[in-house]
Amino acid sequence: MSDSQTPTSAAGAATEEAPVEATAAANAPSAQAAGGRSFLPKSTLLRHLVVVLLAIVAAVVILEITDPFTNSQLAQLSYYAIAAGGLTVLTGLNGQVSLGHGALMAVGAYTTALFLQADEPVPLPLILLVSTLVATVVGALVGVAAARLHGPYLAGATLALAVGLPGLAIYFHDIFGGEQGMRVRAPQPPDAFKDFISFVSGNSATGTKWLAYVGAICLVITYFLLANLVRSRIGRTWRAVRDQDVAAELAGINLGTWRVLAFTVSAAAAGLAGGVLALVIRLAAPSGFTLVLSLSLLTAIVLGGLGSLLGALLGSALLVFLPPFVTDLGADFGLDNTEAAQLAPFVYGVVLIVAMIFAPAGFVGTVRLRWLTYRAKQRAAAARSSSGG
Amino acid sequence: MQQFINITLSGLVEGMIYAAFALALVLIWRSTRIVNFAQGAMAAATAFIALALIDAGQSYWIALIVALLSGFVLGAVVERVVIRPVEGGPELNAVIVTLGLFVAIQASIAIIFGSSFQSFPTPFGVRGFEIGDSTIALTPTSLYIIGSVLVVMALLVALFRFTRVGLAMRASAFGQEVARLLGVRVGRMLTLGWALAAVVGSLAGLLIAGGEFIYPAYMDSLIVFGFVAAVLGGLDSPIGAIVGGLLLGLALSYVSGYIERGSALVNVAALVILIVVLLVRPGGLFASSVARRA
Numbered sequence: 198m199s200d201s202q203t204p205t206s207a208a209g210a211a212t213e214e215a216p217v218e219a220t221a222a223a224n225a226p227s228a229q230a231a232g233g234r235s236f237l238p239k240s241t242l243l244r245h246l247v248v249v250l251l252a253i254v255a256a257v258v259i260l261e262i263t264d265p266f267t268n269s270q271l272a273q274l275s276y277y278a279i280a281a282g283g284l285t286v287l288t289g290l291n292g293q294v295s296l297g298h299g300a301l302m303a304v305g306a307y308t309t310a311l312f313l314q315a316d317e318p319v320p321l322p323l324i325l326l327v328s329t330l331v332a333t334v335v336g337a338l339v340g341v342a343a344a345r346l347h348g349p350y351l352a353g354a355t356l357a358l359a360v361g362l363p364g365l366a367i368y369f370h371d372i373f374g375g376e377q378g379m380r381v382r383a384p385q386p387p388d389a390f391k392d393f394i395s396f397v398s399g400n401s402a403t404g405t406k407w408l409a410y411v412g413a414i415c416l417v418i419t420y421f422l423l424a425n426l427v428r429s430r431i432g433r434t435w436r437a438v439r440d441q442d443v444a445a446e447l448a449g450i451n452l453g454t455w456r457v458l459a460f461t462v463s464a465a466a467a468g469l470a471g472g473v474l475a476l477v478i479r480l481a482a483p484s485g486f487t488l489v490l491s492l493s494l495l496t497a498i499v500l501g502g503l504g505s506l507l508g509a510l511l512g513s514a515l516l517v518f519l520p521p522f523v524t525d526l527g528a529d530f531g532l533d534n535t536e537a538a539q540l541a542p543f544v545y546g547v548v549l550i551v552a553m554i555f556a557p558a559g560f561v562g563t564v565r566l567r568w569l570t571y572r573a574k575q576r577a578a579a580a581r582s583s584s585g586g
Numbered sequence: 587m588q589q590f591i592n593i594t595l596s597g598l599v600e601g602m603i604y605a606a607f608a609l610a611l612v613l614i615w616r617s618t619r620i621v622n623f624a625q626g627a628m629a630a631a632t633a634f635i636a637l638a639l640i641d642a643g644q645s646y647w648i649a650l651i652v653a654l655l656s657g658f659v660l661g662a663v664v665e666r667v668v669i670r671p672v673e674g675g676p677e678l679n680a681v682i683v684t685l686g687l688f689v690a691i692q693a694s695i696a697i698i699f700g701s702s703f704q705s706f707p708t709p710f711g712v713r714g715f716e717i718g719d720s721t722i723a724l725t726p727t728s729l730y731i732i733g734s735v736l737v738v739m740a741l742l743v744a745l746f747r748f749t750r751v752g753l754a755m756r757a758s759a760f761g762q763e764v765a766r767l768l769g770v771r772v773g774r775m776l777t778l779g780w781a782l783a784a785v786v787g788s789l790a791g792l793l794i795a796g797g798e799f800i801y802p803a804y805m806d807s808l809i810v811f812g813f814v815a816a817v818l819g820g821l822d823s824p825i826g827a828i829v830g831g832l833l834l835g836l837a838l839s840y841v842s843g844y845i846e847r848g849s850a851l852v853n854v855a856a857l858v859i860l861i862v863v864l865l866v867r868p869g870g871l872f873a874s875s876v877a878r879r880a
Binding site: 219220288292294296342345346347348349350352353354356357358360361362364365367368487488489492495496499532535536539540541542543545546547548549550553554557 | 620672678681688689691701807813817865
């Protein structure tokens with residue numbers, strides 16, 4: 198699928214059907230590579246900064262016009278999206294699948310919970326930073342083992358991680374609170390935030406709203422950093438390692454190092470997501486980091502399109518807004534509460550299967566490829582008519 | 587000393603179940619190069635079918651046979667409907683499809699049978715035999731477990747070595763193109779392989795359920811243990827899967843028996859063993875091929 202990077206060769210391949218490689222969405226041509234008329238600046242950094250500004254404005258508007266319940270849903274969305282962003286970079290760009298991101302989120306969540314237990318907790322940004330760092334270290338350790346694995350082996354090893362790591366929280370129950378987990382005291386919103394909210398909309402600056410903002414800020418920062426990374430030399434190297442490892446090695450790329458780096462970056466995102474999660478749900482417990490969490494993240498990125506940050510965001514939105522919808526639907530069909538609650542994972546599973554069989558490139562990848570094919574065909578038609586005439 | 591014997595015995599019995607489950611994974615890996623992460627959920631589904639029959643008043647043995655048959659059908663249907671489109675494609679796609687199956691089947695179990703803990707009967711007693719005046723950790727149920735796993739393994743060996751179907755299945759696993767040219771219906775053989783593997787996995791699920799409580803996710807640990815056992819044995823070799831299963835059963839039994847509150851550490855121990863094996867000897871203890879790009 199690497200030939201979809203330029204529109205002309207995509208036309209040569211005449212890809213009418215969806216691409217078979219799941220990672221096709223990761224090969225996004227940048228605005229200038231696609232030769233499109235773009236209103237965005239040419240420089241990648243500037244372009245991403247513009248998007249960041251727009252995202253901040255959009256986040257404030259959305260958080261202020263929606264009710265408190267939607268605010269808390271959006272806070273939920275932010276931690277799913279941060280973790281999914283990290284995972285999509287790992288799986289989409291570097292071709293490594295991880296079922297252990299739920300466990301890495303647990304590392305971040307427990308770190309945040311431990312730090313907030315102190316009588317005089319250190320500032321929140323510092324706590325989240327430390328959570329990210331701890332998860333990064335754990336991720337680097339896992340990554341060293343994971344770098345030598347591929348496909349099913351890696352999936353199995355990270356599966357063992359997802360099932361095994363929460364056991365540590367139960368074993369060291371003096372520190373981590375065992376099965377009950379640790380309650381998290383959510384920090385109070387600072388005065389500057391209250392002033393800001395009363396200036397912007399006059400809504401009451403509740404704790405929920407503050408956490409939704411914390412989540413949104415973390416999300417924007419994470420995606421900005423990841424987007425730059427994807428477009429950089431590092432992102433290109435990851436794609437080379439994924440698609441043609443032998444050629445990449447011949448070109449002087451040390452495969453192991455780059456795979457470990459991808460896992461580490463991805464784990465950092467998972468750690469931050471875990472920290473935000475602990476703040477939002479105010480609890481860090483083993484039952485919150487089951488295998489289903491890791492598999493939900495996988496569903497989000499597969500559905501959105503592996504390797505696409507936009508896809509990860511869309512997929513995460515599905516994780517947040519789909520469960521209430523299908524649970525209500527199930528209740529209408531006469532299922533009781535616990536049964537209806539299982540409808541969401543059922544849909545995730547079916548979505549994973551159907552997406553992989555019919556549109557492995559996911560939503561963003563498929564749309565992007567259709568668009569490229571369409572444009573290339575138009576250009577070819579234009580070239581034919583001009584040369585003929 | 588007595589404690590050591592008891593822990594070893596219970597480790598061996600658990601190990602037999604892991605071995606059976608690992609064998610199911612290996613059967614599928616050999617034929618389609620796919621690790622079936624849905625194996626545990628499929629086995630759990632058949633265990634719930636068996637339990638429903640037992641609750642309806644049927645005997646354990648009828649329930650067992652129906653469960654194994656439904657495992658056979660489930661395996662065949664799964665291969666034909668959702669695995670066939672991704673066979674031979676990028677390995678990431680196949681991994682994701684089996685994971686999707688895993689989630690979907692587990693959720694369906696919870697929707698159909700409920701997600702509460704339900705006790706699963708065992709046909710034999712769970713009281714240990716007495717030798718002299720001490721009771722050892724070998725129960726009639728553990729003899730039943732060992733016996734049924736051995737019987738199934740003997741049947742599989744007989745199938746693969748002495749029948750035409752077994753020969754055709756080995757041929758399709760060994761070289762699909764060549765087998766197809768020689769007139770083997772490779773597609774059917776793959777379906778049959780998945781169906782047989784599902785039967786073996788389902789047996790493992792029923793055996794581990796005996797005398798315990800089952801709930802939709804009760805096989806989650808077993809899929810990890812089965813995978814670790816299979817990788818220990820090289821993922822390619824049936825004998826390796828059995829030895830790997832026994833070794834893992836012993837190791838985990840020692841962890842939970844000798845470390846205080848060690849039962850919380852069993853899953854972590856499996857993770858550590860897996861990582862060590864993959865780093866030190868990625869080909870496993872019994873890999874048939876030397877060069878495996880792990």
